[in-house]
Amino acid sequence: MASEGPRPLVAGNWKMNGSVAMLKEPRLLAAMLKDVKLKADVMVCPPAILVRRVKSVLKGSKIKVGGQDCHWAASGAHTGDISAEMLKEAGCTAVIVGHSERRTNHGETDEIVNKKARAVQKAGLKAIICIGETLEERKSGKTLEVVTRQLKGSLPEGSTASDTVIAYEPVWAIGTGLTPTTAEVAEVHALIRKELSGLMGQDGAGVRILYGGSVKPSNAEELMSQPNVNGALVGGASLKAADFLGIIKVYA
Numbered sequence: 350m351a352s353e354g355p356r357p358l359v360a361g362n363w364k365m366n367g368s369v370a371m372l373k374e375p376r377l378l379a380a381m382l383k384d385v386k387l388k389a390d391v392m393v394c395p396p397a398i399l400v401r402r403v404k405s406v407l408k409g410s411k412i413k414v415g416g417q418d419c420h421w422a423a424s425g426a427h428t429g430d431i432s433a434e435m436l437k438e439a440g441c442t443a444v445i446v447g448h449s450e451r452r453t454n455h456g457e458t459d460e461i462v463n464k465k466a467r468a469v470q471k472a473g474l475k476a477i478i479c480i481g482e483t484l485e486e487r488k489s490g491k492t493l494e495v496v497t498r499q500l501k502g503s504l505p506e507g508s509t510a511s512d513t514v515i516a517y518e519p520v521w522a523i524g525t526g527l528t529p530t531t532a533e534v535a536e537v538h539a540l541i542r543k544e545l546s547g548l549m550g551q552d553g554a555g556v557r558i559l560y561g562g563s564v565k566p567s568n569a570e571e572l573m574s575q576p577n578v579n580g581a582l583v584g585g586a587s588l589k590a591a592d593f594l595g596i597i598k599v600y601a
């Protein structure tokens with residue numbers, strides 16, 4: 350049973366994967382979901398260069414398209430970057446910001462993530478803000494402290510339930526096949542909910558809190574049934590329509 354709360358979101362983060370040949374997967378997914386009544390929103394976040402093509406393949410389906418990152422400025426001298434406005438024009442309704450791979454590989458701090466999230470919200474899109482502890486931080490008992498600090502630092506002032514999604518992704522669970530226990534997931538999600546209520550007031554209850562990190566068809570049901578887990582951010586298992594469907598079906 351999926352847990353109570355805001356309408357869930359299952360989002361697939363393709364990361365730096367995808368090609369024109371791979372467009373058959375979202376096409377297949379749209380066909381498979383055509384007559385399924387879902388209690389969740391579904392989204393795919395391909396590399397920016399594929400957004401328009403994925404959008405066109407998904408035309409007429411319920412599946413939404415999101416970006417994986419953006420610059421905090423709307424335009425300007427930022428070679429190699431793209432803005433939230435550009436992703437919006439290409440058909441995105443959300444943008445992931447602060448993924449741990451961006452934080453680690455591109456030195457993104459909470460302050461940078463906050464600016465990016467604000468730019469996404471200003472463009473009229475949903476910011477999917479990622480937070481999560483490293484293995485070292487978990488082992489030294491710092492998980493709750495780290496998650497609280499990242500949340501407070503990365504969430505723009507004035508965020509609302511309709512323009513904000515939080516994704517809790519323990520860094521050590523990403524792409525490793527490892528997941529926290531259900532009790533550990535529930536503990537962190539409860540903390541995030543409490544902090545959101547403190548920061549946003551009543552709106553905090555309506556923010557979707559996704560779990561991400563080695564979500565697969567075989568563990569999705571158990572993870573998604575934890576209190577305050579309102580969907581998933583899926584990496585590897587979102588690349589094949591059949592696997593992604595196996596996760597989405599938790600909400601069918």
Ligand SMILES: O=C(CO)COP(=O)(O)O
Pocket residue numbers: 362448518522523524525526561562563564582583584585586
């Ligand atoms: O980082 C993730 C999604 O953003 C999770 O990746 P995996 O599902 O491949 O572990």
